[in-house]
Amino acid sequence: EVVNFNQFFHRIIDRFEMSKSQNVAFSRMLPEKEYFVAIDPDKLTQVIDNIISNALKYSPDGGTVRFGFTVKDGFMQVMISDDGMGIPKENVDRIFDRFYRVDRARARSMGGTGLGLAIAREMIEAHGGRIWAESEEGYGTTIFFTLMVEPEESEWE
Numbered sequence: 790e791v792v793n794f795n796q797f798f799h800r801i802i803d804r805f806e807m808s809k810s811q812n813v814a815f816s817r818m819l820p821e822k823e824y825f826v827a828i829d830p831d832k833l834t835q836v837i838d839n840i841i842s843n844a845l846k847y848s849p850d851g852g853t854v855r856f857g858f859t860v861k862d863g864f865m866q867v868m869i870s871d872d873g874m875g876i877p878k879e880n881v882d883r884i885f886d887r888f889y890r891v892d893r894a895r896a897r898s899m900g901g902t903g904l905g906l907a908i909a910r911e912m913i914e915a916h917g918g919r920i921w922a923e924s925e926e927g928y929g930t931t932i933f934f935t936l937m938v939e940p941e942e943s944e945w946e
């Protein structure tokens with residue numbers, strides 16, 4: 790299904806912004822220009838829901854979750870960042886493994902199964918994209934993923 794990504798992303802963020810109970814600000818840096826992607830919207834919703842709920846779960850009181858995307862060479866790069874506790878360098882790539890949680894104490898207090906990002910990676914790769922994380926312990930985490938954008942009308946001929 791071809792979806793207007795700007796609208797799609799705003800709607801998901803709106804839903805979290807209306808229902809969140811934490812004192813966490815949302816900051817959107819989405820381009821004005823509209824871009825279209827061929828995706829399974831239910832699956833992409835599940836991916837983004839998990840990333841946002843992780844960002845909220847690990848945000849400090851008064852923190853900010855930032856949303857953005859850029860487009861280059863036919864690919865969109867989406868980023869969702871938080872200024873939470875972060876992830877130790879040696880564990881950053883493992884958060885996409887099934888059942889992996891950074892530490893057991895944290896896992897116990899936060900709930901969840903450790904499957905969310907493993908499913909996200911499967912779904913993004915099934916869409917031909919990539920997903921990864923950058924994190925600085927004590928400063929925050931950014932999750933990035935890519936999707937192919939649909940060519941614009943002016944590029945058709």
Ligand code: ATP
Binds near residue numbers: 871884892895903
């Ligand atoms: P589930 O998503 O299944 O409810 P979960 O959130 O623990 O459980 P994932 O979403 O796969 O599982 O995340 C795996 C682990 O990566 C988390 O348990 C947490 O330790 C770490 N993690 C994920 N996102 C963040 C983040 N934004 N900041 C800090 N740690 C994170």
Ligand code: MG
Binds near residue numbers: 839842905
């Ligand atoms: Mg999760």
